[in-house]
Amino acid sequence: MATGLATFAPPALAQPSSPASRFPEKPVRIVVAYSAGGAADSQARLAAQHLSEMWAMTTMVENRPGGNTLIATQAVQRSAPDGHTMLSVSLPFALNPMMFEKLPYDPFRDFVPVGLISSIPNIxxxxxxxxxxxxxxxxxxxxxxxxxxxxxxxxxxxxxxxxxxxxxxxxxxxxxxxxxxxxxxxxxxxxxxxxxxxxxxxxxxxxxxxxxxxxxxxxxxxxxxxxxxxxxxxxGFPGYSAAAFYGLVAPRETPPAVIEKIAADLHSVLQLPEVRSRMRDMTFIAGGTTPASFGTFMQDEAARWGDLVRRREIRPG
The missing domain is CATH 3.40.190.10 (Periplasmic binding protein-like II)
Known part of the structure; x- marks a missing residue:
């Protein structure tokens, strides 16, 4: 005869939250390799402002100009790979290996792409x-x-x-x-x-x-x-075409889930009407890409401009 006793399963163990679900846990820093006031600085600050609002966490821009962008790049390379420090990059980031005989970093080995913020032609x-x-x-x-x-x-x-x-x-x-x-x-x-x-x-x-x-x-x-x-x-100069790009990268071992979260949130920010309007006023073309597509884009730009660098024998002064 059955006893009628109820069977109780043990309570499920609490699962630790993932780094992406907790991000950001502290203020986020975007390091810019140029002085304040220029195009690189302006687009980084625009993105930072709206990411701060989205994350309810301070996202600051830190200007570290000099050394053909090496000073800023190495500062981020040495930072904790947790997504809280990122580097705003443009063309020199991808081209420096072709211009320096000895470079203390490899842009495609020591960093991971996050996403394209904007592109912009010069005048x-x-x-x-x-x-x-x-x-x-x-x-x-x-x-x-x-x-x-x-x-x-x-x-x-x-x-x-x-x-x-x-x-x-x-x-x-x-x-x-x-x-x-x-x-x-x-x-x-x-x-x-x-x-x-x-x-x-x-x-x-x-x-x-x-x-x-x-x-x-x-x-x-x-x-x-x-x-x-x-x-x-x-x-009278057919075939001439040049445009800047600005995007974000992070130290190599930043968790992929954190990178994907930042990229998705950056993409959302870049779709905001007020952001697109402000970028249009500054002649920027809003980006918003996956990390993988941004990485491919930088590789393509490095190959394209690398031909000119070699032909003109361009080296740091």
Missing amino acids: LVVHPSFPARSVSEFVAYARSNPGKVTVAHTGIGSITHLSGELLYDKTGIEVTTITYPGSTPAHADILSGRVSAMFDSSMLQHIEAGRVRALGVTSSKRLDLLPDLPTIAEQ
């Missing part, structure tokens, strides 16, 4: 006193005055540098390039006339105010905000 601008009103006139003047045209950029291998190198390679002109630690100090010298020209993405307000003259857009298509400004390719 060739000159001081209003410069005697050129088009790219063809700029090239003609530089050809007649070899080495006399001064062009600012934000670092060897940066897109502000390589946009110019691509044009010099196509035309054979010689200019004098001047390296700055970021866009802000370079802008000061362009606005004062101490430097003739710059390929840059963050001078729209100065263009509109007439403080600099825009000659051409580096992308293959015109900008929506400057529809009357032709591309460089349109002005």
Whole structure:
């Protein structure tokens, strides 16, 4: 005869929460390899602001310019691989192995991609006193005055540098390039006339105010905000195309689940209407990719620009 006693299962053991479910557990830091105020800084701060709101946790931007981005890169390489410290990267991150004989890191071995934040074409601008009103006139003047045209950029291998190198390679002109630690100090010298020209993405307000003259857009298509400004390719230089990109990477051993969470949250932020509107106002094109696709994109950019770096024998100064 059955006793009728009830059978009770033991209580389930509590499962430890995953790193991704707990992230972020403390303030998040995005390290930018350029000074405050430029394009790299602006897009990082825009993303950080909205990630802070989403996570209810402070997400700060730390500027560590210098050393062709090596200072910032090594600082993040040495940080804890937990997602709380990330590096804002652009083209030099992928190109530095081709430019330095000995590099203290490998961008594709020591870091993992998180996602693309934005891409942005540059605009060739000159001081209003410069005697050129088009790219063809700029090239003609530089050809007649070899080495006399001064062009600012934000670092060897940066897109502000390589946009110019691509044009010099196509035309054979010689200019004098001047390296700055970021866009802000370079802008000061362009606005004062101490430097003739710059390929840059963050001078729209100065263009509109007439403080600099825009000659051409580096992308293959015109900008929506400057529809009357032709591309460089349109002005007699077919095939010319250059654009910056900005994204996030993290130290190599950051847990994949944490990377996927950050990437998904970054993608959500980049779909917000207010973020897309702000990026459009800054001539940025909002990104938002998977980690894998961002990694492939950086590999492709390294291969594309690496050909120019080798051909022009570009090395850090």
